[in-house]
Amino acid sequence: MNTARIRQILPPIIVGFILISLWYLAIFLFDIPIFQLPTPHEIIEAGMHEKGTLISGALQTTLACLIGFFTSLIGGVLLSILLAYSSWAYKGFYPYILLLKMMPVIVLAPIIILWFGQGLASITVITFLICFFPIVANTTMGLCSTDKNLVDVFRAYNASAKDEMLKLRIPYAMPYFLTGLKVAAALTPIGALYGDTVAGMGAGSEAGLGFVVVVFSSQLKIPALYAAAFTACAIGFIFVGLVNFLHWWMLHKWHDSYAQNT
């Protein structure tokens, strides 16, 4: 058990160590200037120096991520259930949902800003739009592809339509939904950061990380720019990690994706 744990953790630590060594080595060998590639310790230093800006930026971005993610989760699930419940709604809405999905958010951004103004509202709407479709597409697919044989079991025992939804179709769709959620979680920080760069507010505590990146880059604070990028990575990492944990927690007992071969 413990050795298995170690065997899990050891390879990424070793690879990380090698990468950082290569990093230093490259800077040393090729004489890369600090404004192109700072060393890891310079980045950490710059990060400590800009701590205040980075933390408030991270908080702001996290807030946009949370709002965008949870509204798209709730909205996406409700829409999916509606689509799955009524084949009329499905046929009617789905083409338009796809159409909206095809439209790149980059194109929509100016319109969104026009409607919601600069700031958090627009940023969360952009995040929402980016997260929404993977959730709807996956959940709807899950709800609509219920194993016909399992439906027969429910019908044979005279299940009500409500029981069929609650005890069959929703549990059946759970792995699909969680897969959609994983995709959405990975996209959430991208949405929030992109939202920041187009609709972010410059002043103090309202500046998200995306905006901080823009500012640092225009000020040529390169090590700080790297620090901001790593902070953004950390947010994404935590987000995806939490959703992966949720995926595991909901499915590991019964789903084949967690079947043990040992």
Place this chain on the structure above:
Amino acid sequence: MSNLKAVSGYAPTESEASSSTPTAISIKNLYKRYGNGPVILNDINLDIKKDDFIALIGPSGCGKSTVLKLLAGLTDKTSGDIQFLTSHNKQQPKMGVVFQDANLMPWLTVMDNVALPLGLKGMDKSEANKKAEALIEMVGLGHVKNHYPRQLSGGMKMRVSIARALSVEPELLLLDEPFGALDEMTRDDLNEELLKLRQTHGWSGVFVTHSVTESVFLSSRVLVMSANPGQVYREIKIDFPFPRTAETRQLKAFQEKVVEVTQALHELRSLA
């Protein structure tokens, strides 16, 4: 018949008894097409008596599963009549269905799978669990009652499925190739267990099988069906008394029945 009895050395057969038992289900002039497709079932007539256990055997695609689905109300008949003449004169008798591939809910434990039909009927959870637990013990799976289906072998899944079907205390049990995916030994064991269960619970039943031996061992009547369209080609009465055991398989009379069913299937093939 008489010489079979002499060979088997068994007490008088059930044939006289079953002719006097009441009919539970009466199928008359049953036709079935899916949509505008070809005729799948062509004029099926069948009386299922209360103590009947009927085997359906026949080539793939002849409509055996369709017969079960019609009985279970999972698909609509095109014309004809299925009458349920149960004790309390309800629309449908209480029915248990065992599907071909167990069809367990992968997200439910063995316990919850068995209790599922009871929950759907609105029985409260603790009572349903108590009943489920007893059934799980009965099919010999007490030690895995909190396991999930993916942790079970094929034979165990099948037993869970049977326990689930029995949970509703069925008057009619429908089984679609319940042991099709199992090896010969496990299949024989489960066959015997199934007959023991029938002895204690006393449902009438219809089951589909591709195994001639199984059809003879389990049933009171074997219906050999022909395909395109599905029809009853021959009905073969199997009148060894229940309970049947491993020794039953050794009897010469048993072997003769197996030959008879096999021959009927061969005739079908040469007709086609």
